[in-house]
Amino acid sequence: MQWEAVIGLEVHVQLATESKIFSGASTRFGAEPNTQACVIDLGMPGVLPVLNEKAVEMAVQFGLAVNANIPQRSYFERKNYFYPDLPKGYQTSQMAEPIVGPGYLDIPLEEGSKRVRIHHAHLEEDAGKSLHEDFHGMTGVDLNRAGTPLLEIVSEPEMNSAKEAVAYLKGIHSIVTYLGISDGNMAEGSLRCDANVSVRPKGQKELGTRCEIKNVNSFRFVEKAINHEIERQIELIEDGGRVVQETRLYDPDLDETRSMRTKEEANDYRYFPCPDLLPVELDTAYIQHLKEGLPELPDQKRQRFTEQLGLSDYDAGVLSASRALADYFDRVTEICGDAKLAANWVTGELSAQLNRDSLDLQQAPVAPEQLAGLLKRLLDDTINGKAAKQVFAALWAGEGHTADDIIEAKGLKQVTDTGAIEAIIDDVLAQNQAQVDQYKAAEADKRGKMIGFFVGQVMKASKGTANPQTVNQLLKDKLG
Amino acid sequence: MTLEAEELHKVAHLARLTLEPEAVKDYAQALSNILDLVDEMQAIDTDQVQPMAHPLDATQRLRIDEVTETVDPEYLQAGAPATEKGLYLVPRVVE
Numbered sequence: 001m002q003w004e005a006v007i008g009l010e011v012h013v014q015l016a017t018e019s020k021i022f023s024g025a026s027t028r029f030g031a032e033p034n035t036q037a038c039v040i041d042l043g044m045p046g047v048l049p050v051l052n053e054k055a056v057e058m059a060v061q062f063g064l065a066v067n068a069n070i071p072q073r074s075y076f077e078r079k080n081y082f083y084p085d086l087p088k089g090y091q092t093s094q095m096a097e098p099i100v101g102p103g104y105l106d107i108p109l110e111e112g113s114k115r116v117r118i119h120h121a122h123l124e125e126d127a128g129k130s131l132h133e134d135f136h137g138m139t140g141v142d143l144n145r146a147g148t149p150l151l152e153i154v155s156e157p158e159m160n161s162a163k164e165a166v167a168y169l170k171g172i173h174s175i176v177t178y179l180g181i182s183d184g185n186m187a188e189g190s191l192r193c194d195a196n197v198s199v200r201p202k203g204q205k206e207l208g209t210r211c212e213i214k215n216v217n218s219f220r221f222v223e224k225a226i227n228h229e230i231e232r233q234i235e236l237i238e239d240g241g242r243v244v245q246e247t248r249l250y251d252p253d254l255d256e257t258r259s260m261r262t263k264e265e266a267n268d269y270r271y272f273p274c275p276d277l278l279p280v281e282l283d284t285a286y287i288q289h290l291k292e293g294l295p296e297l298p299d300q301k302r303q304r305f306t307e308q309l310g311l312s313d314y315d316a317g318v319l320s321a322s323r324a325l326a327d328y329f330d331r332v333t334e335i336c337g338d339a340k341l342a343a344n345w346v347t348g349e350l351s352a353q354l355n356r357d358s359l360d361l362q363q364a365p366v367a368p369e370q371l372a373g374l375l376k377r378l379l380d381d382t383i384n385g386k387a388a389k390q391v392f393a394a395l396w397a398g399e400g401h402t403a404d405d406i407i408e409a410k411g412l413k414q415v416t417d418t419g420a421i422e423a424i425i426d427d428v429l430a431q432n433q434a435q436v437d438q439y440k441a442a443e444a445d446k447r448g449k450m451i452g453f454f455v456g457q458v459m460k461a462s463k464g465t466a467n468p469q470t471v472n473q474l475l476k477d478k479l480g
Numbered sequence: 481m482t483l484e485a486e487e488l489h490k491v492a493h494l495a496r497l498t499l500e501p502e503a504v505k506d507y508a509q510a511l512s513n514i515l516d517l518v519d520e521m522q523a524i525d526t527d528q529v530q531p532m533a534h535p536l537d538a539t540q541r542l543r544i545d546e547v548t549e550t551v552d553p554e555y556l557q558a559g560a561p562a563t564e565k566g567l568y569l570v571p572r573v574v575e
Contacts, residue, residue, distance in 0.1 A: 017545050018545050018546060018547055019543075019545050019546055019547050019548070019549075023549055024543070024546060024547055024548030024549040025547065025549040025551060026547045026549075032553075032566055033553075033565065033566035033567050034551070034553040034556070034557065034566050034567065034568070035551055035553050035566070036551060037551060037553075037556070038549035038551050039549075039556070040549070042556065050541065050542075050543040051540050051541075051542050051543060052542070052543050052545050053542035053543060053544060053545060054545035055545075056542060075533040075534070080494075082496055083573070084568075084570040084573055096531075097533075130573055131567065132572070132573070135564060135567070135569055137572055138562065138569040138570060138571060138572055139569070139570050139571070139572050139573045140564065140565070140567035140568070140569055141567055141568040141569075141570055142566070142567055143568070268494055270494065273533040273534060275534065277534075277540055278534050278536060278538055278539050278540040278541075279533050279534060279539055279540060280539065280540045281539040281540075
């Protein structure tokens with residue numbers, strides 16, 4: 001039987017505010033345990049929460065960036081459950097009227113783009129952290145994270161593969177980092193993802209029973225965990241079993257998910273409006289003001305890259321995925337004037353070197369101005385492609401500050417003088433008479449491949465400085 | 481509407497309350513009375529009424545995003561039954 005997976009994601013984004021969502025305690029990461037949990041975060045009697053305006057602003061910015069409806073009114077509710085890292089016995093969250101209404105995100109896939117609808121996004125407070133090891137059989141609780149503002153973004157169950165889920169998650173990641181509303185650091189938990197996964201026979205309308213996978217904190221693990229869960233469910237059903245609705249935990253070491261607890265019914269949380277917080281009202285002028293202040297977003301960049309700069313969908317997708325990479329590319333293009341060439345180098349040579357040296361773009365030893373300087377010399381035929389790679393490697397290694405310095409020092413200037421190239425060609429042809437005879441005897445459609453041999457020999461003899469196009473043309477003329 | 485004993489136990493469990501067996505009957509009756517009252521209110525036509533999230537006719541004031549609280553963990557933890565290395569200790573929670 002053909003199976004189809006259905007995936008919905010709940011993404012928790014930690015908002016990059018200075019203080020908590022309802023208190024003036026710091027949100028800084030990595031502080032000593034419980035030094036940033038104030039009386040409000042601890043839920044001491046008599047305290048009152050006051051909403052952080054920055055958290056509201058960030059949530060609205062996100063909503064605008066995903067083309068969402070921003071209702072003028074939203075309010076907070078209490079989600080009641082007991083756990084030691086939740087001091088108040090409830091999490092202040094939103095349900096009936098969240099701050100961000102329905103929106104959507106277009107995700108780039110190899111076969112084209114796909115629209116994934118976002119059901120809503122709501123503001124809530126984070127809980128503390130439980131540490132289960134090393135306390136003589138007890139659990140240690142650090143409440144520093146309690147009250148940190150989170151934006152929970154809930155997608156519709158509209159993704160059909162782990163790849164699509166990862167593309168969606170990357171889309172969310174790039175939007176929040178473009179907007180600067182989160183650092184998006186998955187390792188530190190600034191962006192966390194729960195995946196709801198179910199399978200159904202292809203063509204069936206009705207959804208299968210879903211499992212929620214928690215604890216997936218990198219793009220790679222999201223893909224692996226979802227793939228694993230899809231396989232598990234298909235095997236279970238094919239063996240005559242039945243999927244039970246439950247929460248499962250992904251274990252990256254074993255590459256498997258295991259049952260955590262059977263999911264409590266949604267209404268067991270007994271949501272009710274929080275009497276301590278009044279409804280939030282946003283006027284249209286405020287929303288309009290934030291809309292006008294939005295930076296160019298990944299989608300808009302991608303569109304500009306394809307429509308105005310003529311890049312391929314793929315290149316535009318890669319370049320717009322991170323704001324830093326897009327800014328780098330824009331700067332190179334601005335100086336060298338050739339977007340396609342700039343795209344090739346930024347997604348090719350530059351990205352490969354970064355990978356090889358495990359560096360972030362911010363740490364790249366070659367600045368966009370330096371790369372642009374190199375590309376200008378390629379464009380005005382001062383050097384050929386092969387020499388350009390040498391120059392790039394030299395810039396990377398810090399052997400010179402500008403491409404021009406390196407071209408000069410290494411004598412990489414391209415020979416375009418036909419007389420000089422002709423002399424080399426004559427030598428090469430004389431030394432390879434047998435190949436020349438073979439070429440002349442060959443059918444026209446075989447010759448294309450055979451000429452490569454001579455080009456190679458000539459380039460080698462010129463130590464890579466001959467202009468390959470000139471060499472090609474002259475060879476064709478001479479060989480007849 | 482009458483609350484069954486089973487439902488009463490479920491609600492008590494969610495609220496982490498212990499029910500003395502002899503109190504079950506009284507609780508069930510008291511809670512059922514409240515539910516009856518709610519049922520009575522359900523009879524009112526509220527189609528044209530906006531749901532009320534809060535009894536005050538006001539909207540939420542917002543706070544500037546600044547760190548204003550200083551935290552003295554020792555003082556705050558003085559009332560905790562057990563702490564270690566700055567952490568609150570609680571009976572082991574097994575996931």
